[in-house]
Amino acid sequence: MIGNLQIADDIPLPIILLDPNALTLDWINQSGQSWLGSSVKTLQGKSIEDIFSHSEELSEAFEKTQAQQVSVRVHDLVVRPRGRDEVKCELVTFHHDSRVGLCFRHVGRQTQKIDVFGDGASALGRLLAHEIKNPLAGIQGAAQLLRDDIQSEEAGDLLSLIESEIARIRRLADRMERLGDVTVSEFAELNIHEILRHGRKVLQSGLPDHISFTEHYDPSLPNTLGDEDSLTQAVMNLIKNAAEAFPEDHVNPEIRLETSYRATGTSQPIEIRIIDNGSGIPDHVRDRIFQPFITHKPGGQGLGLALVSKVIAAHNGLIEVRSRPGQTIFSILLPSAERNAS
Known part of the structure; x- marks a missing residue:
């Protein structure tokens, strides 16, 4: 339920x-x-x-x-x-x-599609934030108790990562209480490569060891303007989605994280690509993959990519997907901080 x-x-x-x-x-x-x-x-x-x-x-x-x-x-x-x-x-x-x-x-005479993440966003955000914050308090308390017992530097680094993630999720929950109210005035300059590296580091420790990561970043990319916590969550959702694309018997599963400058006159020149060599997205789902309740995964709820799409739209960005058996590419296009400033 x-x-x-x-x-x-x-x-x-x-x-x-x-x-x-x-x-x-x-x-x-x-x-x-x-x-x-x-x-x-x-x-x-x-x-x-x-x-x-x-x-x-x-x-x-x-x-x-x-x-x-x-x-x-x-x-x-x-x-x-x-x-x-x-x-x-x-x-x-x-x-x-x-x-x-x-x-x-579209029940009855309704002619306009209802946006699940629009009309009900405020109440949905408050309730989701409440559900997230309750277990966070217990996790944070347990982390503080563990810090008294750790002895190695590696364990200390892992615990610091846990504590930073607790703080990030708490901030994200605070924002969810006013879901849909994010404004450009709250945005700050962000290095998208730092967000990608952080997302990979957090998720990789919980993924099977046989899933490999490769990173190819364009160091000349400008910063973007955005909300760090929500963009981090969007990137992590896409990486997690890629990791779930591999069947259990998949040989050499790989996730590639790439960035480049898309010089096509677009107002969103910063391109982020999250690529996997998994099974691909079925044709009958692909065109609707960002709509709520659309999923091809057993047990999936079809909400993760819909939320990613909402986050990217709030950043004046675009998200695209191309998929075939053996390769799926999610591309995020974001404006540069320089363009927003001008």
Whole structure:
């Protein structure tokens, strides 16, 4: 089930969580209750056939998500809630903690796509920040106790890395409490190579030893303007995404981190590339990979890349992806601090 149901409760889209064994409604958010005209107490325990008139497409999407633990999107789905009018909508099914979720978009006469990370951003940010800060206090306390016992310089360096990451995540959580309110006035000049090196250092210690990293950076690149913590998190999300692209039996898995100057007249000349030689992104997912709830990974939630896209957009940047079996390239394009200053 979604870790904190209050988070999904504040999203301005109807969301239903189903028990895949009993095939009954387990939970529904406020938007869903308003759409169906019934309370969660009334709907809980009812089968999907009790809630909607039979829909072959809805049933097929549910069964695929249940069997393969992947998200499925159905365009122009016509559904009829029991006792209500027929509506055309877009359905996204997703797997979460043994449940199957249904998220409906463009419900009724709605003509504009709702931005999950816009309309519900403030409430979502506050709730996520609360959930993150609670365990951080315990981790920080444990780190302080460990510092009294360490003896080697290497252990001290690792503990310093843990403490710096705790501080960074705490700052990030503070910003999440006002998600969507980041402004250029809060940005500072950043060396993107320092962000890439830090992200690799933090993640590499937790990845399998057989995954190799190579780095090719252009030392002549200018600085960019940005928020260090959120850009670091975006880069780390992409590196982690690359590491998860390798099947267990993959031979010589490699992640390459590269930078260059894209001299094409673009307003975002700083290019960052995160490249892996994994399985690639399926064609049916690639064009929608930055949309919420879109994923091809078993057990994935489809939120990580959507958040990365939001962070890059907040920095007046662009993110692109090219993928085929054996190579996936995520490219981030950012403006230079010099261009922003002018």
